[in-house]
Each structure stands twice: as C-alpha cells, then as structure tokens.
Amino acid sequence: MKKRRRLGRGVAVVGSGMSKFGMFRDRDSKDLFVEAYREALSSVDKGMDPKDIDALYLGNFTNDFFIHQAHWAPLISDVIGHVPKPATRTEGACASSALAIREGVFAIASGFYDIVLVGGVEEMSKRSTEEVAEGLALASTPYEGKIGFTFPGVFGATACAYFARYGATREHLMNVTIKSHNNAPLNPKGQYRASIRDLMLAKQEKARKKGRDVPAWEDEKAFLSDPRANPEVAWPLHLFDCCPISDGAACLLLVAEELAGSFTDAPLHIIGLGQGSGMGLHAKADLTCFEATRYAADEAYGMAGIEPEDVQIAEVHDCFSIAEIIHLEDLGFCKPGEGYKMVEEGRTRLDGDKPINTSGGLKCKGHPVGATGVSQVHEIWKQLRQEAGPRQVPIKDLRIGATHNLGGTGGTCTFTIFERR
Numbered sequence: 145m146k147k148r149r150r151l152g153r154g155v156a157v158v159g160s161g162m163s164k165f166g167m168f169r170d171r172d173s174k175d176l177f178v179e180a181y182r183e184a185l186s187s188v189d190k191g192m193d194p195k196d197i198d199a200l201y202l203g204n205f206t207n208d209f210f211i212h213q214a215h216w217a218p219l220i221s222d223v224i225g226h227v228p229k230p231a232t233r234t235e236g237a238c239a240s241s242a243l244a245i246r247e248g249v250f251a252i253a254s255g256f257y258d259i260v261l262v263g264g265v266e267e268m269s270k271r272s273t274e275e276v277a278e279g280l281a282l283a284s285t286p287y288e289g290k291i292g293f294t295f296p297g298v299f300g301a302t303a304c305a306y307f308a309r310y311g312a313t314r315e316h317l318m319n320v321t322i323k324s325h326n327n328a329p330l331n332p333k334g335q336y337r338a339s340i341r342d343l344m345l346a347k348q349e350k351a352r353k354k355g356r357d358v359p360a361w362e363d364e365k366a367f368l369s370d371p372r373a374n375p376e377v378a379w380p381l382h383l384f385d386c387c388p389i390s391d392g393a394a395c396l397l398l399v400a401e402e403l404a405g406s407f408t409d410a411p412l413h414i415i416g417l418g419q420g421s422g423m424g425l426h427a428k429a430d431l432t433c434f435e436a437t438r439y440a441a442d443e444a445y446g447m448a449g450i451e452p453e454d455v456q457i458a459e460v461h462d463c464f465s466i467a468e469i470i471h472l473e474d475l476g477f478c479k480p481g482e483g484y485k486m487v488e489e490g491r492t493r494l495d496g497d498k499p500i501n502t503s504g505g506l507k508c509k510g511h512p513v514g515a516t517g518v519s520q521v522h523e524i525w526k527q528l529r530q531e532a533g534p535r536q537v538p539i540k541d542l543r544i545g546a547t548h549n550l551g552g553t554g555g556t557c558t559f560t561i562f563e564r565r
Contacts, residue, residue: 148446149417151253154401156411157562159188160525162518165335165392165510167269173207173216174223176393177265180515181224184261184395189408192397194224198257200231201248203241203264204514209279211267220265237283237551238463240264241394242517242558248398249414258403263395264519266512276389280513283552285424295463296386298425298553300378303466305431307380309481312469314380316484318368320465321384323493324501328508330535335390335510340364347373385465390510394518396525410529416448416546416561422554434550436557437474444546444559445476452476455561456498456539457527459520461550462505468492471548472500475559499537502527517558520547528564 161183163176185192200221208214221231234243241264248262268276277294284293293301306312325340338346344367351358361367368374374382397407404411420439425431445451452475460475462468469483477498478486486492492500503509503523506516524545526532546561 149443150447151249151417153253153255155249155252155398155414156401156404157396157414157521157525158399158404158407158411159184159192159397160395160522161185161187162333162394162522163392164333165390165512165519167389168391169269171391173211173265173267173393174219176267176391177220177263177395178223180263180393180395184397188397189410190406192407197226197229197259197261199229199248199251199260200226201234201244201251201260201262202231203234203236203244203517205235205237205240205266206279206282207265207267207514209282210271210276216265220263226261236556238461238511238513239517239549239551239556239558240514242547242549242560243556245396245517245521245560246417246419246558249417252398252400258400260398261395262398262518263393264515264517265393266514267391268389268512269391273389283555285426285553285555287424287426288553295553296378296381299464299466300381301425302431302470303380306466306470309432310484312484315365316469316488317380317385317465318365319484319487320462320468321368321507322364323487324462324505324507327494327502327535328504330533331504331509334504334508335388336504336508340367340384343367344373381464381466387463387506387511390512392510392512392515392519394515394522396518396521410564412525412528412562412564414560415563416444416450416559418443418447418559420557422557424555425553433470433474433480434554434557436554437471437548437550437559440557440559441475444561448561450544450561454544455546456542456544457502457524457537458498458500458546458548459503459505459523460500460548461516462501462507463511463550465507467550468500468505471550475548494535494537499539502532502535502537517547517549520549521560521562524562528562
C-alpha cells in the first residue's frame with residue numbers, strides 16, 4: 145500500500161509576483177527579480193515586512209552558461225536586502241524553481257522557518273538561438289546530447305511515437321497552439337500577446353501594403369499548415385509548436401499555515417506535493433508518457449486526498465504542443481490516447497470544464513526556464529483569488545488548482561496542488 149504523505153505543518157502562499165516575460169537585452173536577472181519581488185510584497189493584502197523573511201530559495205538553471213555568472217542565490221539575496229540570512233539555489237533544469245518551492249515548503253513544514261521567499265530567474269536572450277539550444281541541452285542525458293538530440297528533436301520523436309500509437313496528427317497539435325495563443329492576449333505579463341488569427345491577419349496586411357501576393361489563408365489551421373509562415377523545426381513540430389527563448393523572474397511568499405491570516409484572508413493552501421524522476425529516452429519502453437509525471441501526480445493526489453477530476457484548473461509544462469497533450473493523460477485528466485481529443489473538444493479552453501494554461505502557457509507566456517515553475521503558481525494564485533481579469537475562468541466555486549513542471553527530457557517532474565478555502 146502506498147504511503148499517504150503529510151506535511152508536519154501546513155504551508156500557505158500569501159503573496160506572488162512576476163516580472164514581464166520576454167527578451168530584454170537592456171535588463172539583467174537582478175532587474176527582473178526585483179520587479180517580481182516588489183509585486184509579490186505589494187500583493188500581500190495586509191502587508192509584510194521583508195525583514196521577517198527567514199530564508200530565500202531560488203531556482204536557476206543555466207545562467208552559468210548563458211551569462212557566465214553563477215552563485216545566484218546570494219547575488220539575489222544582496223540585491224533585495226536579504227543579506228545575511230540564508231539563500232540557497234536549486235537546480236532541476238526547467239523545474240528548478242518548482243524545486244525551490246518544495247524546499248521552502250519543507251523548511252516551513254519542519255518548523256525551522258516561518259516565512260520563506262521562493263523564486264526563480266533566467267536570462268537567456270543574450271545568447272544566439274544555437275547557443276541557447278546548446279545550454280538547454282545540458283539537461284538532456286549524455287546519450288541524447290552526444291548525438292545532437294536537442295529538445296525539439298526529443299519532443300519531435302515523442303510526437304511521432306504518439307501519432308503512431310494513437311492516431312493523432314499535426315492538426316491536433318494545432319489545436320493546442322491555437323488555444324494557447326487565444327489566451328495569450330489576455331495576459332499582460334506574457335511574451336507573445338497575439339492570437340494565431342491576429343498573426344495571420346497581420347501577415348496578410350503586411351503583404352498587401354508591400355504590393356505582394358496576399359496569402360489566401362482561410363483560417364488559423366491553413367496558416368499553421370503553410371511552411372512559409374510556420375516552418376518545420378523537428379518533424380512533426382513546427383515553429384508555432386515551440387516555446388520561445390525568454391528572460392524573466394517570479395517569486396512567492398510562503399508562510400506557516402497558522403500565520404497566514406496575519407497576511408491575507410485569501411491564502412492558497414498547499415495541499416498536495418509530488419516529485420518524480422525519469423530515465424533518458426534511450427532507456428524508455430514507452431515514449432508516449434513520462435513516468436516522472438505519473439509518480440509525482442500519484443504522490444500529490446495521495447497527499448491531498450483528491451482525485452484528478454477534483455482539480456479544476458491547471459498550468460502544465462507545454463514546452464512543445466505535444467507535451468501538453470501527454471501531460472493531460474499522465475496527470476489523469478483523461479485516459480491515455482485521449483489528450484488530443486480533450487483539446488479538440490474544447491475542454492481545456494478558458495470556458496472549458498478543465499481550463500489548462502490559462503496564462504498562455506510556456507508557449508506564449510514564455511519560458512525563462514529557472515522562473516517557470518514559480519510563474520505557473522503565479523497564474524493559479526491569480527485564478528483562485530479571482531484576480532485574473534479578462535482571462536478569469538468562469539467556473540463557479542473555483543477552489544482547487546495545480547501546477548505541473550517538467551525538467552530535462554522528463555528527468556525531473558513536480559506536481560503541486562493548491563486550495564482556496
């Protein structure tokens with residue numbers, strides 16, 4: 145019988161902040177984190193004295209490679225005035241700041257600390273696309289890296305395996321892309337803030353103004369099917385199936401549950417926490433699932449005492465369009481082979497019964513890898529507190545949300561469940 149895990153002390157989120165995501169050649173990691181930190185402090189309804197923060201846990205993947213600077217936890221600690229209190233960096237590839245959340249939760253649950261700042265930051269835009277691909281590939285297994293199997297290739301192979309097994313097609317990937325881009329204009333912090341239709345019409349208008357032949361795209365799928373507008377990256381993935389290169393930061397304020405009322409009347413309680421690990425693609429018997437996700441989900445659901453159908457809204461790690469489809473299945477939101485149908489039926493839209501990636505996801509919000517895990521929680525914070533503005537989901541009695549963060553080619557995964565009581 146699987147052990148049902150419990151925290152020794154409840155933990156709640158009482159503040160959340162996020163910088164704008166994008167490519168900022170004139171800003172650095174410190175600038176971005178300060179922006180997120182200030183917003184997090186201002187979001188605490190009853191106020192918080194920064195001097196009361198006991199410790200900082202910071203997720204960062206490869207600023208060492210991207211900007212040749214390491215040791216980021218004390219650097220951030222210094223810039224926000226946290227010195228000489230402890231500051232610790234966590235690294236788990238794209239799940240780096242999700243691990244920071246876990247460490248912060250455990251520190252409070254143990255009774256050692258009462259108030260903890262967790263965050264993440266990444267600065268990627270100072271390198272070329274080729275260099276970013278090289279840096280991110282450091283999270284792959286040595287076998288994958290030695291043959292030049294970068295992440296588009298990994299997820300392209302995953303998509304091919306999924307298509308072969310379940311009969312999905314590129315058109316089903318387009319459904320994910322269109323849905324994410326429909327959410328994108330509604331997120332003021334997101335990197336891409338245009339729907340696929342907006343992009344299509346803009347290209348047609350540009351051609352018209354320049355006196356060129358105007359592409360006769362009838363709809364978004366015709367646009368996405370045109371290799372001139374949406375070139376192939378790693379079959380069957382095309383440009384609009386892939387998340388962008390991003391800079392950004394995000395942070396959360398965690399407190400012991402019994403103290404939460406001193407800061408806000410609307411905290412988010414962390415009720416489920418799971419983490420799993422996975423093997424490289426060379427050793428996997430099945431490329432259509434991630435064992436780390438399944439393990440993390442099982443652990444989190446057991447801790448929360450709920451079932452997948454009880455999760456009302458989720459942010460999942462859609463680094464590529466196929467990834468969102470597979471995560472829907474691994475998290476138990478649908479059966480294996482039915483993720484693409486769930487998207488096709490509109491169930492994951494803002495007005496669907498299981499809204500997924502209302503922020504625009506990594507695909508449109510952006511993916512500064514060290515900040516992604518915390519930024520996902522920022523979206524759930526906004527949604528459960530009914531503060532998401534025009535992208536607020538219309539679900540009545542919205543109480544339970546979750547975040548799923550995947551690192552590497554599936555080597556690290558976290559799944560965290562939140563409740564507004």
